[in-house]
Amino acid sequence: MTPRSRGARPGAGCALSLLLLAVLGTAPAAPSTAQSMPAAGPGQQPIPKLTARVTDLTGTLTAEQQTQLEQKLAAFESAKGSQLAVLIVPTTQPEDIAQYSIRIFDEWKLGRKSVDDGALLLIAKNDRRVRIEPARGLEGVLTDAMCNRIIEETIRPAFRQGNFYGGIDAALEQMMRLIQGEPLPPPDRGWHPGERSHGGGPLPIVLFAVLAGSVVLRGIFGRTLGSALTGAGAGLLVFLAGYALALALLAAAGAFLFTLLAGLSRGSGWSSYPRGGGLGGGWGGFGGGGFGGGGLGGGGFSGGGGVSSGGGASGSW
Secondary structure (H helix, E strand, O other), X not given: OOOHHHHHOHHHHHHHHHHHHHHHOOOOOOOOOOOOOOOOOOOOOOOOOOOOOEEEOOOOOOHHHHHHHHHHHHHHHHHHOOEEEEEEEOOOOOOOHHHHHHHHHHHHOOOEOOOOOEEEEEXXXXXXXXXXXXXXXXXXXXXXXXXXXXXXXXXXXXXXXXOHXXXXXXXXXXXXXXXXXXXXXXXXXXXXXXXXXOOOOOHHHHHHHHHHHHHHHHHHHOHHHHHHHHHHHHHHHHHHOOOOHHHHHHHHHHHHHHHHHXXXXXXXXXXXXXXXXXXXXXXXXXXXXXXXXXXXXXXXXXXXEOOEOOOOXXXXX
């Protein structure tokens, strides 16, 4: 019996179904929103998943404005090590903005672990409320009085004029200027755990292992089903690595097509991949333009383990 003829065995369909369910079954429960929302308790607003330094759930900022703020905060983190983030929500009601801010900080963990040098700028647009929440390591510079001053003198006048981007940008500039003068440990110049892979993380190794395993899968299940299993496995691993479902599906499709087309160009069965380098050329193209160099790692972001000080200030406009 040739390897191709084994592809119809009943266990293969079951295995494929399980893998596809594993990938698709872990999708966010509310696909219509941009961020995954963890379940909230009674009387509480949900906490958006941290995927970027600037999260706008109200559509207040343009894409260009978000990008500019994101780049500014990323550059500051790279130079100083401190993590700052902006969150704009419609409302925190019925919860007070201060309590909601603490819950956000507990979930996001902005700032480096044990350094606690993170800060959150939270805006509840419909409530016309704003809060600055510093981590413990910054309460000496982002004091309650200083946070209140930034809100009163910078954020409030700009927001009253409808200039949300200008107010946020100016407030962040003041916060960064204060933090810059604080003697904090230098940033780690190596790979940051808060940044999902930019080509140097474990993702390329994982995907390479999946594609290498496609040799075995195609030999056992045949070209078509083996390629499908390879794609499902790649998508599952990418999703479990913390990437968005859309990117996981892209990885699944890419791995499936790579395996399938490689088989069409070289035949089928075990002979589809020549010994000693058959995967090398294909993977090189995959990594260079697909998943390496920013393909999957462009926007991932997470906190570093910081803890809120419980201080800060709230205000309105």
